[in-house]
Amino acid sequence: VLVQLGDILDRGEDEIAIMSLLRSLSMQAEIYGGAVFQVNGNHETMNVDGDFRFVDHGAFEEAEDFMEYCNLHGSDWKTAFIEWIKVCGEWKARRKMTSSRWNNWSFTKIQKGSRARSLLFRPGGQLACELACHGVVLKVNDWIFCHGGLLPHHVKYGIKQLNKEVAQWMRSDNNESGMLEEIPFIATRGYDSVVWSRLYSQETLDEDSRNYQICGILAATLDSINAKGMVVGHTPQTMGANCKCNSRIWRIDVGMSSGVLGAVPE
Numbered sequence: 001v002l003v004q005l006g007d008i009l010d011r012g013e014d015e016i017a018i019m020s021l022l023r024s025l026s027m028q029a030e031i032y033g034g035a036v037f038q039v040n041g042n043h044e045t046m047n048v049d050g051d052f053r054f055v056d057h058g059a060f061e062e063a064e065d066f067m068e069y070c071n072l073h074g075s076d077w078k079t080a081f082i083e084w085i086k087v088c089g090e091w092k093a094r095r096k097m098t099s100s101r102w103n104n105w106s107f108t109k110i111q112k113g114s115r116a117r118s119l120l121f122r123p124g125g126q127l128a129c130e131l132a133c134h135g136v137v138l139k140v141n142d143w144i145f146c147h148g149g150l151l152p153h154h155v156k157y158g159i160k161q162l163n164k165e166v167a168q169w170m171r172s173d174n175n176e177s178g179m180l181e182e183i184p185f186i187a188t189r190g191y192d193s194v195v196w197s198r199l200y201s202q203e204t205l206d207e208d209s210r211n212y213q214i215c216g217i218l219a220a221t222l223d224s225i226n227a228k229g230m231v232v233g234h235t236p237q238t239m240g241a242n243c244k245c246n247s248r249i250w251r252i253d254v255g256m257s258s259g260v261l262g263a264v265p266e
Helices: 015-031 042-048 057-072 077-098 107-121 126-131 152-157 159-171 208-224
Strands: 002-004 036-038 137-140 143-146 229-232 242-244 249-251
Touching: 002 015, 015 036, 015 057, 015 077, 015 126, 042 107, 042 126, 042 159, 057 077, 057 107, 077 126, 107 126, 126 159, 137 159, 152 159, 152 208, 208 229
Parallel strands: 002 036, 143 229, 229 249
Antiparallel strands: 137 143, 242 249
């Protein structure tokens, strides 16, 4: 079983290719009795919300290429998406050979790339609907997986409800009141939302007094849903993946992407 903890987006120029790869791996895993799970992070929800501040220039170009590739497949978008990981390298190489280097004066390229990305990731867009297949909280046996962190008020609200509302928003579905689902604040906005919380991953957890308080919150959260432990990402750990609170919380974001503070990919 493989669990990916989010923040695929805003990490370079091959984001759609990575999404395609994970879908392909999931299909292969099912054949052999395995599974590949994903949870959405804050950068997935930001892109669906139209926040492109951290998008790499090459990612805008990839979106434009992918849209063109989808058009070649007509209405068979799913096939185009699954096959993208196989052909994206050729499209990237061709683009770099035939186009001028991205710069601040490439207004036409910026507009085309931004429009393509917006169409793909806006609520109801093809890639937004792909992200909607994955929740913001996942429970595998007795372990919880989420990008930022699950807190007591999230549990009280309901994990299924959180995932349902995020999926409805990403798909641009109507909610139970017949209105379009708005961005779920408790899951995707605010310092204590599921995808933004750093309570369990911050360095202050190493301080004894702070440790006791946070570990108590963690224990209350996990015990209320009969879970043994939690795995989170979101905050790069400078000393590598580690655990705290008697191994009930694992912090595994090690900043392995070149899209994180210019780090060397691992």
